[in-house]
Amino acid sequence: MFEGTNAIDFGKQFKTNEDCYRYLIKIKWGNRYQCSRCGCKESYKGRTYYYSTCSSCGYDESAAANTIFHGIKMPILKAFYMFFRLSTKKKGMSTIELCTEVGVKQKTAWLFKRKVQAAMKKDGNDKLNGNVEVDETLIGGYSTDKGRSTKTKDPLFIAVEILADGRTGNIALQQIENFKADELKYAIKDNISEEAQIKTDAFHSYKKIAKGMENISIEYSNKGSAMEQLHKQIM
Ligand SMILES: [Zn+2]
DSSP: OOTTOOHHHHHHHOOSHHHHHHHHHHHHHSSOOOOTTTOOOOEEEOSSTTEEEETTTOOEEETTTTSTTTTOSSOHHHHHHHHHHHHHOTTOOOHHHHHHHHTOOHHHHHHHHHHHHHHHSOSSTTOBOSEEEEEEEEESSOOOOSSOOOSSSEEEEEEEEEOTTSOEEEEEEEEOSOSOHHHHHHHHHHHBOTTSEEEEEOOHHHHHHHTTOTTEEEEOOSTTOSSHHHHHHHO
């Protein structure tokens, strides 16, 4: 959507909510309207300028329906801007940066970032499966801070498939914002199949996640003696 677009281009192209909806209308129905419920190709004006009502089944569809802008709790211009920032900034953006830049609540920014990340993933065929071990670590930035400070380092989610013969299969890595249960839960859902058997350590966030996910088992390890393959990969 925003490939090759810089901030000045963006500002010229999208000044109002209407600019954003017009953009979606062009992409969605530009060539030919088609009802996403019944496939009918005839429509009349919907409840507002960015809705079209199907002549056959009467479904009044928003140009934002079936897009990541559907059901957002903020003006669409803000969502467009966030999507622009998230998809064009190479190193990624934290929701703290985003919410300050755009002027929304952090929770709103976080939820939208989640939607963007999920939409930018492939169709799920590349998710890890079988026996999967999960952990989290920090990378980069020298720090003399004790413990796990995320001030100078980036939190990283890591998941490793353990094959029947004990060797390592596919590996998934994802930059995350923090080690909170919500963040780790979505990293798990985005990277690992629902059929997989997941093993984690007894970190409190996983204990929280495991309450709602039956395929997670907690390994009470003795200073990293468990999940040996996973820890080798982290090293
Ligand atoms: Zn229809």
